[in-house]
Amino acid sequence: MTAIDVARARAETRGCEERNHLNHAGASLMPVPVMDTLLDYLRSEERIGGYETADRYRDLLENFYDASARLLGCQRDEVAFIENATRAWDMAFYAMDLGPGDRILTSIAEYGSNVIAYLHRAKRTGVEVEFVPDDADGQLDVAALERMIDDRVKLIAVTHIPTANGLINPAAAIGRVARGASVPFLLDACQSVGQMPVDVSELGCDMLSATGRKFLRGPRGTGLLYVRRAWIERLDPPMLDQHAAVLIDKDTYQVRADARRFENWECNFPGKAALGRAIDYAHHWGLKAIRDRVFALADRLRAGLSGIPGVQVMDRGPHKCGIVTFQIDGTEPAAVKQSLAAKGINVSASDASGNRVLFDRLGVAGVVRASVHYCTSEDEVDQAVREVHKLAAA
Numbered sequence: 001m002t003a004i005d006v007a008r009a010r011a012e013t014r015g016c017e018e019r020n021h022l023n024h025a026g027a028s029l030m031p032v033p034v035m036d037t038l039l040d041y042l043r044s045e046e047r048i049g050g051y052e053t054a055d056r057y058r059d060l061l062e063n064f065y066d067a068s069a070r071l072l073g074c075q076r077d078e079v080a081f082i083e084n085a086t087r088a089w090d091m092a093f094y095a096m097d098l099g100p101g102d103r104i105l106t107s108i109a110e111y112g113s114n115v116i117a118y119l120h121r122a123k124r125t126g127v128e129v130e131f132v133p134d135d136a137d138g139q140l141d142v143a144a145l146e147r148m149i150d151d152r153v154k155l156i157a158v159t160h161i162p163t164a165n166g167l168i169n170p171a172a173a174i175g176r177v178a179r180g181a182s183v184p185f186l187l188d189a190c191q192s193v194g195q196m197p198v199d200v201s202e203l204g205c206d207m208l209s210a211t212g213r214k215f216l217r218g219p220r221g222t223g224l225l226y227v228r229r230a231w232i233e234r235l236d237p238p239m240l241d242q243h244a245a246v247l248i249d250k251d252t253y254q255v256r257a258d259a260r261r262f263e264n265w266e267c268n269f270p271g272k273a274a275l276g277r278a279i280d281y282a283h284h285w286g287l288k289a290i291r292d293r294v295f296a297l298a299d300r301l302r303a304g305l306s307g308i309p310g311v312q313v314m315d316r317g318p319h320k321c322g323i324v325t326f327q328i329d330g331t332e333p334a335a336v337k338q339s340l341a342a343k344g345i346n347v348s349a350s351d352a353s354g355n356r357v358l359f360d361r362l363g364v365a366g367v368v369r370a371s372v373h374y375c376t377s378e379d380e381v382d383q384a385v386r387e388v389h390k391l392a393a394a
C-alpha cells in the first residue's frame with residue numbers, strides 16, 4: 001500500500017494555504033477537482049440551462065451511484081442521493097414500521113437529531129427507546145446489547161463515530177448481534193465514511209447514512225443513504241414524489257424498486273456531481289491509506305495535548321479516530337476556539353446539543369473538537385499543540 005503524497009494533497013487543497021484547518025469533522029476543505037466539478041457544473045447551468053446541463057452531465061451524475069457503491073461495497077441501486085445525512089437517516093428511520101411495545105436499541109454516543117427522532121416517534125406511536133450502556137473503555141457494550149435483545153426489538157440504530165468524541169463504536173460486532181437476532185441495523189456513519197474504510201457487508205448494517213461535506217470532502221448540502229437490497233421494498237418512505245414513485249392512474253401509484261425511492265426529484269445537481277467526484281478522489285488516495293494517516297496524526301495530536309498541564313483529552317474507547325476532543329481547565333470551549341482562530345487555526349466548540357446523552361454521562365457541557373485529515377501536516381498538528389499549551393499556561 002502506498003502512503004499518501006502529502007505535498008500533493010496539500011497542493012490540491014487551496015484552503016491549506018490560508019489556514020490550519022482542524023475542522024474536517026465539521027466541514028472539510030474541498031479539493032481542487034471537487035471544486036472544479038462544482039463550478040463547471042454551475043457555469044454550465046448558467047450558460048445552457050439546468051435541464052440541458054443535467055443531460056450533458058448525465059454520466060457524471062450517474063457516477064455518484066457507482067462511486068458510492070464502490071466506497072461502501074454495495075450495489076449502485078442500493079444508494080440514494082439525499083440533501084444531508086440527517087434527512088438520509090430520517091428517510092430510513094421514518095420508513096420503518098414501529099409501533100407500541102416495539103423496542104429501539106441505540107447508543108450512548110447517538111447523534112442529537114437521531115435521539116429527537118426516536119422521542120418524536122415514541123410520542124406518536126408508543127415505540128420504546130433504550131440506550132445500550134457503554135463498556136469500561138467507553139465504547140458500546142456489545143455483550144450488554146446481546147442481553148437486551150428480545151423479540152420486541154425491531155431496530156438497532158447506532159452512531160459509528162460520534163460528532164464530538166474520538167470514539168469508534170464496534171460496528172462490525174454490533175452488526176453480528178443484529179444479524180444473529182434478525183433485527184435490522186441502521187448505522188449513522190456520518191463521521192466514519194471518508195476517514196476510514198466502511199464496508200456495509202463487513203459491518204453487517206442494513207441501512208447507513210453519510211454526509212458529503214465532512215471527511216468525504218464534498219460540498220455542503222449533500223448526503224447519501226444506503227439500504228440493503230432485501231430491505232428496500234420493505235421500507236415505505238415517509239414521503240413520496242413522482243421520482244420515488246410512478247402515478248399509474250388516478251387511484252394507483254407504484255413505488256420504485258431501488259433505493260431512489262428515498263430521493264427527491266429536484267435536488268442539488270451540482271452537489272451530486274461534485275460528491276461523486278469527491279468519492280472518486282478519496283478512492284484515488286485509498287481509504288486504508290487515508291485512515292492510517294488520519295489516525296496517526298490524531299494520535300500525535302492527542303499525545304501532544306495529553307502532555308500539557310491543565311488539558312484533558314476527552315476521547316474514549318479502545319479504537320480512536322481523527323477527531324480529537326479536549327478541555328482546558330477554566331476556559332470555555334468557545335473561548336479556546338476564538339483564541340485559536342486568531343492564530344489561524346480552525347477548530348470547533350461542541351456543546352451538548354449533538355451529543356446530549358454522551359455529554360450528560362461524562363458530566364461535561366462542552367469540548368473543543370480538533371479534527372485532522374490526510375492533508376493535515378505534522379507541522380500543523382504541532383502548531384496546534386503549541387498554541388493550546390500557551391492558552392493553558394495563560
Ligand SMILES: *Cc1c(COP(=O)(O)O)cnc(C)c1O
Nearest residue numbers: 084085086111162163190191211
Ligand atoms: C454531522 C453529523 C450528522 C448530520 O449530518 P448532516 O449532513 O449535517 O445532516 C449526523 N450524525 C453524525 C454523527 C454527525 O456527526
